[in-house]
Amino acid sequence: MILVTGGAGFIGANFVLDWLQGSEEPVINLDALTYAGNRETLARLEGDARHLFVHGDICDRALVERLFAEYKPRAVVHFAAESHVDRSIHGPGAFVRTNVDGTFTLLEAARAHWSALPAGEREAFRFLHVSTDEVYGSLGPNDPAFTETKAYEPNSPYSASKAASDHLVRAWHHTYGLPVLTTNCSNNYGPYQFPEKLIPLMIVNALAGKPLPIYGDGQNVRDWLYVGDHCSAIREVLARGRLGETYNVGGWNEMANLEIVHTLCALLDELRPSAAGSHARLITYVKDRPGHDRRYAIDARKIERELGWRPAETFQSGIRKTVRWYLDNPAWIANVQSGAYRDWVARNYAGREARA
Known part of the structure; x- marks a missing residue:
């Protein structure tokens, strides 16, 4: 059994679905269900005994310790x-709490669990x-491009909080011997992504005839x-990665944001044409x-080199799959676009007046 945290979010839910499609090993899925966590993404797993969903916060030390004690996962x-x-x-503040304090709480609970395991299970834990x-x-x-030895230079509160969590993970390995692995990925896209990130936001706005x-x-x-x-890379690192190592995971697809949006508009013009003309008119x-x-x-x-992993999708194949998924799942989109989400979009783009 493995413990997955954040398994109702975009990448985490895709990983859980992917894992259970190819494995009988059960998953304990711990997620706080904040705005971006969505149980509907996991609907196909309802009634599946291999999937145990736990609504909870990684900062809740007692809960995390109870999950380790009760289910004894072989990996996190x-x-x-x-x-x-x-x-x-x-x-x-929310980023420091979840990304730094939450990772610390999880590391300490994992360390206590790992330290008490029999020798063979200790060696297998990840x-x-x-x-x-x-x-x-x-x-x-x-x-x-960034290699795994590139010095850290985070420029936003988000990246600074993730850098801090990376350093904690590294330190728990070097100080306590906790068998850790770290992956640093590039921008993800695909099904079930919350429409605040660039690609789903552009798709959703374009379909609604709103500005891009x-x-x-x-x-x-x-x-x-x-x-x-990304999910396949994580499986490889979990199975065969060297302890204490970092693995960068990328798609070999460098593209400017404007090129991404034009690509999306062209696909939508093909797959869902608008009577008002090309979707690019909405750009x-x-x-x-700040600090972009x-x-x-x-x-x-x-x-x-070490694990034999390369992405299977080109950007052209992956983005077409993504656009088709959003076109085919309007109910999922409608359900995640709650009042709270609409309020967030209005707040973020307030004062960012359109310009020539």
Whole structure:
């Protein structure tokens, strides 16, 4: 049995669904069900004895310790995190609490559990911490991609809180011997992503005929990773990664935000044409966000060299699958667009007036 934290969020839920599609090993799924956690994403697992959902907070030490004591998981896959840069700018405290305090609580509970295991089970135990490329800071247009030895230079409250959690995981390995693994991934996209991130927000707005807000000049570059590929990488690292090591996971798809949005518009023009004309007419440039990193790029050669992993999807194949999924699942979209979500969008884009 494995313990997955944040398993009702975007990446965590995709991982749980993927895991149980290919394995009979049960999952304890611990999620606080904040705005981005969605039980509906896991609806196909209702009644499946392999999936135990626990509504709770990773900062709740007593709850976490009880789960370890009762279920004795052989591994932890730690996704639970506040993860949106814009939200971290408006409310950094929640990011410190979940990403730093929550990771500390989980590490301590895992250490106590691991320390008490019989020798064979101690050697087999793993704590896999899922992190982000944003901890490495920003790159210039000609800088080499991030490797696992790149110095940390976080520039937002979100990335700073994730950097802190990475350092805690590293320290618990070097100080206490806890058998940890860390993955730092690039921007994920795919089914079930909450529509505050770039790709689902653009799809949802375009379908509704709303403006497609582009920060600054739209030339901020990210590496894009299909969520299914990320899940397969995590399985490989969990199974065969070297203890104490970090593995960068990327899609080998560097693209500017504006290019992403034009790609989405072209796909929607093909798959769901609008009588009003091309969806690209909705592109609107707005004031940039504070401290917006210019470029991220992942060098994923280490995980390929050591574990033989490479992404299966190109950006072209992955983004087409993603757009089709959103077109085919309007009820899921409608249900996650609660009043609280609409209030958040209005708040984040207030004052970011459209400009030429």
